[in-house]
Amino acid sequence: MSQSGDALVKLEGVYKHFPIKQGIFFKKEIGRVHAVDGVDLEVRRGETLGIVGESGCGKSTLARCITGLHPITKGRILFEGQDIGNKPGKQFRRDVQMIFQDPYGSLNPRRRVGSIIGDPFDIHGTASGAERKRRVQELMELVGLNPEHYNRxxxxxxGGQRQxxxxxxxxxxxxxxxVCDEPVSAxxxxxxxxxxxxxxxxxxxLGLTYIFIAHDLSVVRYVSNRVAVMYLGKIGETADGEELYERPRHPYTNALLSAASVADPDAAEQRDRIVLIGDVxxxxxxxxxxxxxxRCPKAQETCVGEVPELIARPGDPADHLTACHFPVEAGEHLARETAAIEQLSTEPTLPSA
Known part of the structure; x- marks a missing residue:
């Protein structure tokens, strides 16, 4: 996978709040769900950016904001330098697509596969008739499906074929x-x-750029050039994949890695799990x-009153950004914990498609 410094997508202070309303005839706003709360992020052309975090941290909402499925409350989303705002144009709709989590719920069961795959051609008026069928069958063959199953x-x-x-x-x-929103979790x-x-x-x-959202940290490491860690609507840490997995700086990232599944049972027994107290x-x-x-084991009074900036901390590479007043130092990683984390660095044994 290639990786360049050219930013294809850039998020600047993006917020997405969902209003909570009460009442029957005259609805009054009584609160807001802060799903995404001030996210700054960039996706470089040709790379895969992995986004990880607990359920409910805002990953999928952020993905839908980037694709224009959710209008943002505040901020800017730049695509190839152009602010797409809350009304993405037709060209943006062609350039940005999404693969959904549920391969069963994302396909209309009453429509044939050829019609489902061919919808983009109809909507954008790029192909019809025999040409449309030819292109659909080419796409089916490209992703490993039998083109003869066009009418099924x-x-x-x-499930795998549906995805x-x-x-x-x-x-x-x-x-x-x-944007791949947990495409393999089901x-x-x-x-x-x-x-x-x-x-x-x-x-x-094809030279594609991906945003890959998942819970499985080993999968994210295998597919991603860079990784961003989300917690409660904010980015806590972002870095090159290898850098983040080998030297996590945010206590939350450290806790996630300590809980990640490890193939070697001996390494799993030896590592120290970081158990977070309380609920999200x-x-x-x-x-x-x-x-x-x-929930942070390193929290101090400063953490309660001041929002930490997402910046490169002393001694870190320029693109390793951490939003933490008291980041994890290298000496805090126990040898046996580090050995367990290193199990994630090896590419999982994945059979070819």
């Missing part, structure tokens, strides 16, 4: 950016491997200061 319904395909249908639909208009492990390898092969062949606070009433301070 989604129910006649397995390949979603990939084919996303590729129809030759997009520049594809699939069996062996099928996950096939879909992941397919995405990597397509990226190399409500996004309706997020904590003051650092969002993570109620």
């Amino acid at each position: 319904f989604p129910a006649e395909f397995s 390949r249908i979603g990939v084919a639909r996303a590729l129809a208009l030759k997009p520049k950016l594809i 699939l069996d492990v062996s099928i996950q491997a096939q879909v992941i390898n397919l995405l990597k092969d397509l990226q190399d062949e 606070p409500s996004p309706i009433n997020p904590p003051s200061g650092c969002r993570f301070h109620p």
Whole structure:
């Protein structure tokens, strides 16, 4: 996967709040869900940016804001230097596509696969009739499906095959950016491997840029050039994949890595798990200061009153940014914990697609 400094997408102070209203005839706003709360992020052309975090941290909402499915409350989203605002143009709709999490719910069960994959051609008026059918069958072959199954319904395909249908639909208009919202979480492990390898092969062949959202840290490391860690609507840390996994600086990132699955049972027994106390606070009433301070083992008074900046800390590379007043130091990593984390550095054994 290539990686350049050219920013394809740039987020500047992006907020997405969902109003909570009460009443029958005259609805009154009584609160807001702070789903995304001031995110600064960039996605470089040709790379895969992984986004990780607990359920409810705002990953999927951020993805839908980037694709224009959710209007943002405040901030700017720049695509190739142009502010797309809350009314993305037709060209943006062609250049940015999404692969959804659920391969069963994202396909209309009453429509044939050829019609589903061919919808982008109809909507944008780029192909019709025999030409449309030819392009759809080419896409099916590209993602590893039998073109002769053009007239089948989604129910006649397995979960992995349905996700390949979603990939084919996303590729129809030759997009520049594809947002993958947990595309393998609903699939069996062996099928996950096939879909992941397919995405990597397509990226190399077509020069695609990905935003890859997932819970599985080993998968994120395998597919991503850079990784951003989200917590309660904010970015806590972002860095090159290898740098972040080998030297996490945010206490939350450190805790996530300590809880990640490890293939070697001996390493799993030896490592020290970092157990976070308490539940994730409500996004309706997020904590003051650092969002993570109620659960952070390193929290001090400063963390309660001051919001930490997302900046490069002393001794870190310029693109390793951490939003923490008291980041984790290298000496705080126990040898056996580091050995367990290193298990994540090896590429998982993934069968070819």
